[in-house]
Amino acid sequence: MASDTPAGKRVLISGASVAGPALAYWLNRYGFHVTVVERAPGLRPGGQAIDVRGTAIEAAARMGVLDELREHATDLRGMSVLDADGNETYSTTEATASGGRLDRDDVEILRDDLARILVGAGGSGVEYLFDDSIAALDERPEEIRVRFAGGRERAFDIVVGADGVHSHTRSLVFGPEERHLRPLAGHLGVWTAPNVLDLDRWQLAYLTGDPDASGCLAMSVRKNAELRVYVGLGGVDRTDRELRDPQAQKRLIAERYAHVGWEMPRLLEYMWEAPDFHFDGGAQVHLDAWSSGRVVLLGDAGYCGSPSSGQGTSMALVGAYVLAGELKAADGDHRAAFTAYERELRDWVTANQALAHRSAGSGEYGTAQEAAEAPKDASEVLNLSDDYYAVTDGFALRDY
Template sequence: MKNVLISGSGIGGSALARLLGEQGRTVTVVERAPAPRRGGQAIDIRGVALDVVGRLGLLDRARGARTRMRGMSVLDGDGNEIHRSTESTFSSGRLGNGDIEVLREDFVRMLHERVGDGAEFLYGDSITALEDAEEGVRVTFERAAPRTFDLVVGADGLHSGVRRLAFGAEERFIHHLDMHIAIFGADNFLGLDNWQVWLREGAAGYGIYPVRDNTELRVTFGFEGGPLGPEARTQEAYRALVAARMAPLRWENDRLFKALREAPDFYADAVAQVRMDRWSRGRAVLLGDAGYGASVLSGQGTGLALVGAQVLADELARADGDHTLAFARYEERMRPFVTVNQALVEGRGEAGSPASEEALDRAKNAIVLEV
């Protein structure tokens, strides 16, 4: 198991690349995007995931880059404040709780710097076929020449190509939560000073918070709705859909919709969980959202990816070349952790608030890493 291919250069894939490189393995990372992805919302690193970040040597850097929110306001559809808090925010929970909220792109950049020359990165490419054989996995790429690897790890997100190739159509595994989300950046035209604004009315709402020393905003739109067909998931179609669903909200619509139209880092997708009976088949295994996404509503996607990377790396090291044993142990240890974190979605409060602090504390610490 010396030669490993990881599909996806996000949080889980990059963390695993670093951990496997430390074990002396030859790691290749293939990423569909032409370069490291920019944009995205602030992510939360909590509980046991903080231990993984410490093992990666990034705890001090992550703490130094964390957001510095002072509190939040909750508004009605006209922009009238109906609640405010200087004790907690919807995005990060209780302020000063020891968890770390940091921009996704900042944390991924830290991970890539830790990987350094310890992995080969194939940007602008993807896997088109997997052929499992006794000596390894024959991998066909969209652009690169075919190669054989000992193992293939799918860390390629909700719409995982590795999962599709190894297990079948994604419709079998994706459980929609009847909601869509859109995220993009903008200049801080609201003049927010380390302060979040959340608004919800009816079936739509959004959260806005400043980043980069209050020079930029991150905007998250959310609205209710079922699954969309592939033709409706294009960038242009999604932008139009988001604007139509958010139109009934009346506060700052002109400037928000202008930012929506112009944002180069616009991202949108359905909110969903991935539920599977098993996460490996042959020499292919899934990591993070690809195998057990808990959805953005859980606030624990980053934690699951980081902890999953650590557990998978540990089990590969322990298995003495037996990938079947390593994958079985990985799933045995991770599944209870995944189950309790996916259940957080069921415990969410009203008006877009997260699950209770008590439920989140249980979930984020519901696994023990081996020394």
């Protein structure tokens, strides 16, 4: 800790994906001493394409990173829907399943690219501790002492849990995740593959009609050099402890998709060695309060909307802006800042979480039946109504 750090302004952030680095940027700018701890040995590779839309576009612009985000956008031209035999049933250049309407200023970007840009924006003023995590927290009247898994101990004024839907920080302070996690239907597997489908800034939605192996979304990324491959699974036993092992997760996907045709056998081959493979079930996080004492939650750790809301990244970026701004406005008084942060954001977060339930099928992407029936326009198949964007755009950033 810098010896001249003002009282109340020593902040530890757990998590170096999106919410954590975004908050670190703002707090460093406002004169706080910021440390970010991340259990991975470095910035995590891979991950799905994510969306910066609506109010979050303004937050990115205020950070000065919007142009760089656009340089690394997926820049898709459109999508096609394929039936179980691999035949195209629908095509559009109006929208994509993963990014929404293409006539908006929203940015779809790979999660690892966004994380790298946000960390870079924070500069050398932010301290990063990789390959470590919080092991224990001991809150005292004037500070909170942190024992790290690596053995060191340090004191901070504030601890922020920005470590995702399965937040360890949240479990230390608010109890087991079962109290706060609300499962949604379906599991999703994601990995990177070479562009063996020769897609040109395009996305394919392959629908099997099987609820237990519902289909695949494949999209070209990084100037068509790679594919991001997504597969959906239903009927997965969330209590199966074996499925915490990535190899067991891959075996489950392979078993479920063994009967599927089209290009799935070839895409599954790349799953086995993919260094960025990820698998998880749909879920939301709901808490009565986002803070307790000197600990506060940000982004998915506090109010995950699930991928089907399409708003997890945007809520993280906007949440980071508001939390940092309220800490600045309160001059480090965490009680006042945390109260104002939640008061400012709670209604908008609740509205965003409700977006995940707007379709009886798979959220933003509509149902397989809707897609197979070749709708009249992209909004019908993707369920991208004006009401959806009224929520994503419906929060005004204050000046701090």
